[in-house]
Amino acid sequence: MDFDFTDEQRLLRDSVGKLFAARYGDFEMRKAYAKQPDGFDRAVWAEYAEAGLLALPFDEAQGGFGGGPVETMIIMEEIGKAVALEPYLASVVFAGAVLRHGTPGALREEVIAKIAAGEAIVAVAHTERHSRYDLNDITTTARRDGDDFVIEGDKTVVIAGDSADYLIVSARMSGGTRDRDGVGLFLIDAKAEGVSRRGYPMQDALRGAEISLANVRVPAARLIGDLAVLERAVDEAIAALCAEAVGAMEALIAMTVDYMKTRKQFGVAISAFQVLQHRAVDMYVALEQARSMAIFAALSAADDDAKVRGEAIAMAKAAVGKAAKFVGQQAVQLHGGIGVTMEYKAGHLFKRLTMIEMQFGDADYHLRRLAA
Structure with missing residues (x-):
């Protein structure tokens, strides 16, 4: 099996390396970015978008470049070398994967296009204080009420949760706390009524957030996936x-x-x-x-x-x-x-x-x- 990069992948690696050398070559720059309100520099995030990094994992029909896991690997290695602060993993890779594999819909496509253009940050709120690493251990509830769901619960250590424009929240629609069935993923506007966020810097200088959802009404069309x-x-x-x-x-x-x-x-x-x-x-x-x-x-x-x-x-x-x-x-x-x-x-x-x-x-x- 050939593990060598293609010419296009080598070009991607070189261009991403130059971007991070310019923006993180001096470690003092990282310290300055971390002090900004979002914990990273929005101008650098815009450069990610301009370079096509935010669009890379998405299909061309969604405004992306159709890159795969190998291209993501190349970008993430350079992020690791620079100890970059931008929420690429949280928004583009993790939330982007939920959106790509979730239920198709006009809203989903719209949000993907915004991520690719650098116009929106999306965070996945799935961890609860008691759940540790178990994705199905969920006490946040989603109760059907007519054409909406009403979501109630708390999420912890949501990476980039305080700077996100949208939240993808896991909630239990039916079953017991640890059942694998009955889990839904809901796309919520981060500024929706009933959503409260408390952000903080973590040990690695990235940002996390505690998120509370109190009677948050979400249209049924925003149910975008399952466990x-x-x-x-x-x-x-x-x-x-x-x-x-x-x-x-x-x-x-x-x-x-x-x-x-x-x-x-x-x-x-x-x-x-x-x-x-x-x-x-x-x-x-x-x-x-x-x-x-x-x-x-x-x-x-x-x-x-x-x-x-x-x-x-x-x-x-x-x-x-x-x-x-x-x-x-x-x-x-x-x-x-x-x-x-x-x-x-x-x-x-x-x-x-x-x-x-x-x-x-x-x-x-x-x-x-x-x-x-």
């Missing part, structure tokens, strides 16, 4: 996260090796110490193993067989999560105190890798998923 759609979107988001982790690990290893060449102990650079050389090599081996699994995840993300796709994604997430934890911890150890300072990029890469390892299920969760 199967959400699970497929999560699988695609995990594949993208694996690629982001590879990019972050690659950048962190490069920083660590450069630091080892300049940091001196006993009058020589610490890169001369064989035991530290071995640790750097172990980090590189972990990176390459993670890269292979990220490619595997990208190639499996489009599989229509939910069982086959789910097993592949779980294997990749477990392996990449383990590698991310190892590389991050080794990098901090080799850097010493500077590795955890707010002024230095390495600590922020480690934070992001830690958050990636936990998002959508940590390594232990996905190993249990495989065992089951």
